[in-house]
Amino acid sequence: MxxxxxxxxxxxxxxxxxxxxxxxMKQMIWAGPKYIFPITNNQIEERIIKGVDVFSVYSEKEQxxxxxxxxxxxxxxxxxxxxxxxxxxxxxxxxxxxxxxNEIIQYGFENKGYNELRxxxxxxxxxxxxxxxxxxxxxxxxxxxxxxxxxxQFKLYEMKLEKN
Numbered sequence: 001m002x003x004x005x006x007x008x009x010x011x012x013x014x015x016x017x018x019x020x021x022x023x024x025m026k027q028m029i030w031a032g033p034k035y036i037f038p039i040t041n042n043q044i045e046e047r048i049i050k051g052v053d054v055f056s057v058y059s060e061k062e063q064x065x066x067x068x069x070x071x072x073x074x075x076x077x078x079x080x081x082x083x084x085x086x087x088x089x090x091x092x093x094x095x096x097x098x099x100x101x102n103e104i105i106q107y108g109f110e111n112k113g114y115n116e117l118r119x120x121x122x123x124x125x126x127x128x129x130x131x132x133x134x135x136x137x138x139x140x141x142x143x144x145x146x147x148x149x150x151x152x153q154f155k156l157y158e159m160k161l162e163k164n
Contacts (some may be wrong), residue, residue: 006058047070056068114163136161
């Protein structure tokens with residue numbers, strides 16, 4: 001049995017997502033502008049209807065769902081975009097992220113047949129960046145975005161992993 005399994009999104013998990021993403025700023029950092037705060041099951045269902053693979057993350061060790069992740073096809077390309085990576089607060093620091101990233105890589109390359117996987121991570125999120133790098137993702141672009149207040153700027157790293 002694998003330590004982490006990707007299972008169909010479970011609507012009962014919305015409260016756990018909200019508990020971990022409990023502010024508009026946290027939600028923007030986690031998922032960008034695709035969700036309106038507070039996130040709802042209807043918003044997630046709209047993503048599923050659009051063809052986004054949306055998963056709850058099940059831990060064999062914990063015997064419960066411990067997170068959330070999305071994989072979306074980049075239009076007109078054979079590339080998957082990993083998005084909205086979340087390990088619930090109470091399970092962070094237990095090395096689940098590496099297992100989760102390994103699972104989504106395997107799913108993207110083997111089940112979806114993508115030639116490349118991409119993701120974006122804030123420059124200030126060193127823990128996540130190191131996790132992605134340990135899973136062979138490489139930075140290929142830096143993006144600077146302005147927040148709602150033009151005086152605030154955010155730097156993102158765009159990272160990719162090509163199929164061997």
